[in-house]
Amino acid sequence: MLCNLTSIAIRVGAPRIVPTRGIPYPTGDPSLGLEQERAWRRTLVETALVALSTAVDKPTVFDGTVFDGSDQSDQSDETNGA
């Protein structure tokens, strides 16, 4: 599940959660240029594929950090408040 409101996703028990940057555009970010936005979307869907291939026993957030280093996590922290 790709969504911005991860706290709600956790509370309702969604097993595999990928955080996104804004409520109205789960797989986008209008503040980016076209190519950058597409790359961000690809990162999200790739992270979703990682999540689908990973065993979980409770709601688990896949924010990319565990798999690709810390760069994306820093980015999303900056923009999550938007």
Add this chain to the structure above:
Amino acid sequence: MTRVVHYLNQFFTGVGGEDAASTSPARTDGAVGPGRKLQALLGDDFEVVATVSCGDDYAAGEPKAVDEILALVKDAKPDVVVIGPAFSSGRYGLACGRLAAAATQAGLAAVAAMHPDNPGLDEAAGAPVVRSGEAAREMGPSLETLAAAVRKLVAGEDLTDAEGRLGKPARRNRVADENAARRAVALVLARLGGDREATEVPLPNFDQVTPAAPVEDLSQVTVALVSEGALVPAANPDKLESARATRWAHYSVEGRDSLPSGEFISVHGGFSTVAANEDPQRIVPLDVARELESEGAIGRLHGEYLVTAGNGTSVGNAKRFGTEWVADLRKSGVRAAILTAT
């Protein structure tokens, strides 16, 4: 003597099965079918003076049905309106929930009975509904619960969990014995004493979902895109609702590498859809999913995406959509789904 008017569907009044589902509302004197058992359980202080019946299709599908049913109920001058039990029957449950709401709204004492999963529970809008079994084989115990609730209601008492009360009761103002500070301290002490249930603000319960096992090799399976972002073809051919959705839709992505702006729009009523309409990929990421398919990261992308509007959707409907989506995707051989949520 307390006058009871009982509502049942066409099946339980013996009018007929699906062939009679479009029957319009009708009233007969006295108790009919399960009403006789209800009469026996209620005893001599109560009299089932009339039974109102309606076909399930008519009751659930005809906008004026609830008014017609209520008019027939009122004509019989009830002290209390007893509705169902509807068990887990959807159309019957909708009719029962709507009648409970309408009768309560009209100032009548009313109580319905249905299974907690019945979508009709949401229609009751806070009017009294008590628990019934899942199917008619549980008629006996369900009627016992209902009869006990009728007694309480007629006595002017509130129905609680102990009477099988379902849904969210209407809020009523009352003067508490102690002020908020004392009550809060009492709750803290109760919690420290090991009581983890006591609360003045019960929160809704969500099901526990057991996570599905991981997919071993995504390059060998079909993956689907699904969304609650209400992305539909621009004409919204299935009339997907923008809020409180009662249905979902599915649209082909066969032969498409992206969902063009202008051809697809979001009809979601819970956020600004400007960004989604500029680029529908912001809701359903078809472009990159197609890319990952052509690179072999996933075996195949499912030929359509499934969609509803997640905006004030009842938990009951959301649960139904989930069940129906899983059945639909399984039938199509899909092994995994990516859900985008707004």
